[in-house]
Amino acid sequence: MDRRTFLASSLAAVLPVPSGLKKLVAAYSDRLSQAQDNALVWRDGTRMAWSDGRAKSFDEKLAHPDLSDQLSIAYAPGPIAAAPSVNQDPGRIRYQPFFEKMYGASEAQVRANLVPVRWAPAAKDFLVTRVNGIDRLLAEIGKEIANMPDSVARFARAPAGSFNYRDVAGTRAKSGHAFGIAFDIDSRLSRYWRWDRPMRWRGEVPYALVEAFERRKFIWGGKWYHYDTMHFEYRPELF
Numbered sequence: 001m002d003r004r005t006f007l008a009s010s011l012a013a014v015l016p017v018p019s020g021l022k023k024l025v026a027a028y029s030d031r032l033s034q035a036q037d038n039a040l041v042w043r044d045g046t047r048m049a050w051s052d053g054r055a056k057s058f059d060e061k062l063a064h065p066d067l068s069d070q071l072s073i074a075y076a077p078g079p080i081a082a083a084p085s086v087n088q089d090p091g092r093i094r095y096q097p098f099f100e101k102m103y104g105a106s107e108a109q110v111r112a113n114l115v116p117v118r119w120a121p122a123a124k125d126f127l128v129t130r131v132n133g134i135d136r137l138l139a140e141i142g143k144e145i146a147n148m149p150d151s152v153a154r155f156a157r158a159p160a161g162s163f164n165y166r167d168v169a170g171t172r173a174k175s176g177h178a179f180g181i182a183f184d185i186d187s188r189l190s191r192y193w194r195w196d197r198p199m200r201w202r203g204e205v206p207y208a209l210v211e212a213f214e215r216r217k218f219i220w221g222g223k224w225y226h227y228d229t230m231h232f233e234y235r236p237e238l239f
Contacts, residue, residue: 020071083201129180190230
């Protein structure tokens with residue numbers, strides 16, 4: 001071992017493992033092995049760097065993220081009474097190689113893991129991934145919401161959709177829908193920042209519905225400054 005390699009390994013041994021790496025390993029323990037030398041190690045031995053070492057603006061994080069950027073904004077479960085602060089968008093930043101490794105790097109690979117799930121409030125099937133048991137979780141959520149009062153359940157009876165292999169509007173980054181991990185409730189009863197001019201956040205979706213998703217580690221786009229109140233996405237690493 002040369003001096004440079006020795007110093008690098010010694011430094012890695014004393015540096016604390018970033019809390020975000022620990023959250024990733026804990027959230028996806030069936031797929032991830034450990035955090036080592038400031039890298040994420042998958043169970044098949046694949047390594048992903050935690051950080052590219054670059055300081056970035058919010059827009060740069062969206063366009064060119066690394067794993068550390070993905071976890072740089074905390075998600076807070078629980079009721080919300082006011083609009084999030086500027087660029088407070090937990091979960092909108094996605095390191096695409098991570099999701100491609102987890103769910104599929106092409107439409108064909110993603111589709112190989114999709115299964116139909118009966119969404120009870122609509123009595124209709126929607127395609128979602130079976131990876132990480134997301135299909136089972138979504139079915140549970142639908143059954144729970146179907147038994148809620150009409151004032152809540154009506155938001156879920158005409159969902160806008162689930163799997164759709166597409167980019168996020170206005171970007172070249174894949175949407176959570178492209179991986180089969182996202183679900184949209186009724187768009188007619190929701191708010192989306194690109195539709196509103198000027199932007200005007202409104203907390204109209206009942207929290208009982210949101211809580212059914214959050215309890216199963218789905219984030220809600222209504223907690224984003226760039227709000228998307230129909231959108232729910234499985235992101236356990238953010239809880």
